[in-house]
Amino acid sequence: MTPRRAREKAVGPSGQSGQSGPSDTPDAPDAPDADGVSAVERELFGGRLRWDDAFVEHEGAVARMRFTQMAAALPRMVGVVMRAGWETDPRALTGVVLAQIGQGLTAAFGLVAVNGVLASLFANGPTGDKLRDSLPALVLLAVVAVGTALLMAWSTAMSGRLEPQVERAVSLRYYRAVTGVELAATERPDIQRHLEAGRFGTDSARRMLTLSVGVANVVIGMVAAALVLASLHWSLLPMLLAIALPKGWGAVRSARREYISRRHWVDHRRAVATLLQYLTMPHAAGEIRAHAAGSLLLRGYEEMSGLMETEQRRLARAQARTDLVAGAFSGLASLGCYGVLWWLLTSGGLPMAVGGTAVVAIRTSTGRLTSLVQQVNRMYEEMLQLNDTEVATRLAARHAIPRTGEPLPSPVREIQVRDVSFTYPGATVPALHRVDVTVRRGEVTALVGANGSGKSTLAKILGGLLLPGGGGVWWVGADGERVEVREAVRADVFRSVGMLTQDFPNWQMTAAANIAVGAGDRPRDMARVEEAARGADVAALIEGLPHGWNSIVLKGYERGVQLSGGQWQKLGTARSLYRGAPFLLVDEPTSALDPHAEIEAFDRLRTLADSGVAVVLVTHRLAATASADHIYVLDRGHVAEHGAHERLMERGDGLYRGMFEAQAAQYGLGSRPAASGTS
């Protein structure tokens, strides 16, 4: 699409934007520019979607990989796959290897037999005698053919058994490592990118195995042919290599080019896939129709996928050029090879039968070579992706949550946050600055404050998900013994905490599983699942569903049902209750509940605290905090005020009082105060 056309499409034929328009604003999207960014890419994603400089460094390293480096890396990556195969199914791996070696031997015997047949046929004497003399070699040829077929079948069966196991082993290793990474590390874009890139290489392990088997098969066959050829005449071997090398070079070059392109465009591809996803997502269906968001998304898809097609065309042209060069050199080498053969035959340096065998060997070897080139090409791409998975797995291990440490006091009485600061990676301003908070069992502790003041961050620090950058978080036992979170066994910390985050996940599983996943490290206890559901006032709803606890809470499945936002929130609360932990951190647990349900939910939290649980309540509903034992008011990462509701209300110019009265005024319970500058 030309820049002008793209511009016209973005703005509309009349020159006015069809949508409430970014096109109307001063920073309206440009048409595709010299960097190849489409207008809609700017409009929807704010600019060029390609991997940034941090990655280009890595990409540069890949691009610098020369043929020799790649040849050295290939056995290492094959080693990764083979090790995974050996760990999962050594018998199948042994079977595959033996079958490949067997096929190499049959290929060599086949050539020897061909030589025998030709030697008999080219000998002097009557045709009948020559045919009779060639019979043993012909029988050997038949035996070799049967043997090859049997070995191929065996290899297929064994590698078919092995491949899924290898994929599973590599995937499990990667996903285990990734899910054990410190949350703060995943906040770093450079780490996150590597971890995410690793996802694409897990099924490469399976394909690498298939391709390794294929390549091994061809290579062994070629080595056998080379040995036979070399034993016939030494000069035939370098000729075979001269045919092979240009094609190998071409294969590697094309694969590397494709890989680099794919990595460069990964964000763009993801964005295009997301646009399409929205079009069929049930929860976006309303806006897609009512706001005409669909036409904007489709335009985005059309223009952005058009750009990817341009890239595909560039790759295809480059590949064609490489193939042409590689083919030309390989063809010249073949020509030279047949020329030398001609000269050897005419000068009497080679008997006719040997010449015939050489032609057969060269023909089968070049046929094999074509398949080798194709397989090495794909193998190289897979190898680079599998390498990403390996890099991600190692990176994840380096940033893993430690498994060892000091056990927490038992039982824990309170958590003391002392002088804690925390800055998100890449942020310039700390989210928390020198914060002091104490959370006690048997109390409701409320965290309140303007948007972005640091409440959720503090909740994650309390839950051990984020470690403080400065200061300490102490877990204190009944007799005052204490352990700082960085020294503690983190599994103990996680076991002591139940959480309902603001953006808790809606698991697309059964209602029962959605609650039981709150203690994924324990076998499901259905009685406790039901108790937690009752505690969150969602049991009756689930039991009334057509498939009860086994209903899948996503429409579209056969037993699928659709829940409302408030019902989901209750399910999320039930999940955090099911954990049965002594510290419960709930972030806006009632934002989607109706007024009666909200009051009941806060009452239940009070009851829970009275039973000995420490409840940390992050909320903007200040009516609910009035009954909290202790309220911390956060302002731009600081604790600005703290105390009980009554004390905080005594401060005439206090933040808390200002916010409380503003909410009360909405109900006509007081005058509306002037907005305080807290946000």
Ligand SMILES: Nc1ncnc2c1ncn2[C@@H]1O[C@H](COP(=O)(O)OP(=O)(O)OP(=O)(O)O)[C@@H](O)[C@H]1O
């Ligand atoms: N993952 C993150 N990466 C970088 N910055 C973040 C991240 N999460 C939060 N922040 C920033 O940290 C600050 C505190 O955010 P936090 O979510 O703790 O605030 P909050 O008080 O819970 O806000 P809200 O009431 O809107 O939920 C904000 O400036 C926010 O932009």
